[in-house]
Amino acid sequence: MKRPTIADVARRAGVSKGAVSYALNGQPGVSEATRQRILAIAAEIGFNPSRAARSLSGATADAVGLTLCRPARTLGIEPFFMELISGVEAELSARSYALTLQVVADQEAEVAVYRRWWGERRVDGVLVCDLRADDRRVPVLEELGLPAVVIGGPGGTGGLASVWSDDAAALVETVEYLVALGHRRIARVGGLPALLHTEIRTEAFTQVCRRLGLADAVTVPSDYTGEEGARATRRLLSSAGRPTAVIYDNDVMAIAGLSVAQEMGLAVPGEVSIVAWDDSPLCQLVHPPLTALGRDIPAYGAHAARELLAVIGGAPARQVQDGTAHLTPRGSTAPPRAS
Amino acid sequence: MKRPTIADVARRAGVSKGAVSYALNGQPGVSEATRQRILAIAAEIGFNPSRAARSLSGATADAVGLTLCRPARTLGIEPFFMELISGVEAELSARSYALTLQVVADQEAEVAVYRRWWGERRVDGVLVCDLRADDRRVPVLEELGLPAVVIGGPGGTGGLASVWSDDAAALVETVEYLVALGHRRIARVGGLPALLHTEIRTEAFTQVCRRLGLADAVTVPSDYTGEEGARATRRLLSSAGRPTAVIYDNDVMAIAGLSVAQEMGLAVPGEVSIVAWDDSPLCQLVHPPLTALGRDIPAYGAHAARELLAVIGGAPARQVQDGTAHLTPRGSTAPPRAS
């Protein structure tokens, strides 16, 4: 099938190409009657302006980029990214923006992708995930002047805009809840240590435990996979003076941990309480269902997309706070059984 | 930062823009020495040809589209799509193709997206998921002449290329395995009935059960969510003459089913055996680990991407078979306990 161009619309409407362009883009320069007639013809013949021609004439690419830096397998198992993408998409589609996705092996590859996208004018801006301490991507994006919104923080985002959530507060709430139940030995299985939010959580965990006078607030570093979560749990639960409650940095590890506890013959929640970070539907599929720290991830993604569109539109880069995760108590937490 | 253009490279190399273009695209028309010099300069100043200008001059968009038609929540929980995307991406990145992703509400919206993408020349081709019987998208894509590869089948893809997997064979293998263990009452919790592969599996299930002389081979339709999987399981396990084995069309429902069985005080696998379709790492996180039908989803996605790139390159549309899922027996299946 032959694609209609602006010239086809102009010819049928009996006006110049310029007039068609004005009509389509809501610019002044055509009478209302003419505009309506042009719009009707465009709709009738199914005209969609060529993105290439538009963006070559100085308009935007109407596309936003997102890179994902995780191996194929673990990308799939964590609901987080897909939910985030859904939310981003919802916001972008509403404004006819496209999402360009790229899976990368490491930060070096990611930086190369940003440079290429910028040079190719492929995207108008990017969404940055998995912020690290001293993140290499931040200065590159600043140097390029490529609009960007970091999903994460607070802090460490340089002059870039960001949307963040108060993980420290959520962690404190969780520990206080467990202490109120009577727990004194609480451990944590953390996410990738290189990520900034892991650092933030670890720091908050250490501080709140000290404040509440809990003895050994140990954090075992991990990588979000079930295997590592299982291994860390096995180690924690077979140690002398094992914890009576474990907080996991994602739900996949929490589910693996639950399984390990049950395998070891420890009752959950009687002998071990379990709390998961990220309250995806997975948490309610297991038995007992997991107490979890949840937040609306699609909304978080939509929020970030909205900010990015604003920055692309020329708004100043802001640090915006998104909602804090809240705890939903379920069957996996209870007072520790006297032993 | 100012983006370098082909003119900048030409100026520094002391040649025409045409020569730079030839050098960059590996076309004849420049001497090898000149080509090397041009390439070096381009690399040095970080030149990336504008996508818009390229594609406006008749080249391809170097982008492929993929639409996802599921609500945000359930999209996240099923590892399938993210794994598929990872595989697609791996293949595309290697050839510097971008992936444009769009989440849509229904097939009507999806068709509209295809028309728009085609009109905008935004993508060179599309990957089509969740094939249905009499799929509306197929004739539209044929009419537009937009290169496409359907992920699914066999059959129902009209003149479009497709990559498919023999689900019927996998299902037969599973039922035969359960029968060999001694099961005679086998039920199945199916996926969305509208999807073609659900139909194919249901048909295969009915046939193999009849061939093996199994009485009531019931399939309870579902929607891939844990809630529906749990409900279907509850119904099946509380019926008179309840099945001793249940096959689930995805792993999320199988996990929910396992949980329901345990809740009802039925031993797995002693009183109920459970088999999951889609062997994501989730299957090994639960206790007992699930016997599952698995295949390499990232490879499947890569395969489809490769076919699409071929079709975009002018190759004829083929129906290509990908690997068949194979059964990995784990702790959730065993001979039925005499009762």
Place this chain on the structure above:
DNA sequence: CTGAAAGCGCTTACAG
């Protein structure tokens, strides 16, 4: 309010 024209940054015949 409307039309004719330049220009975005490439690619690709077409001459030399």
Place this chain on the structure above:
DNA sequence: CTGAAAGCGCTTACAG
């Protein structure tokens, strides 16, 4: 082997 020029399909000052 190389250069000058046309053209892809838009947008946007610039004249009328």
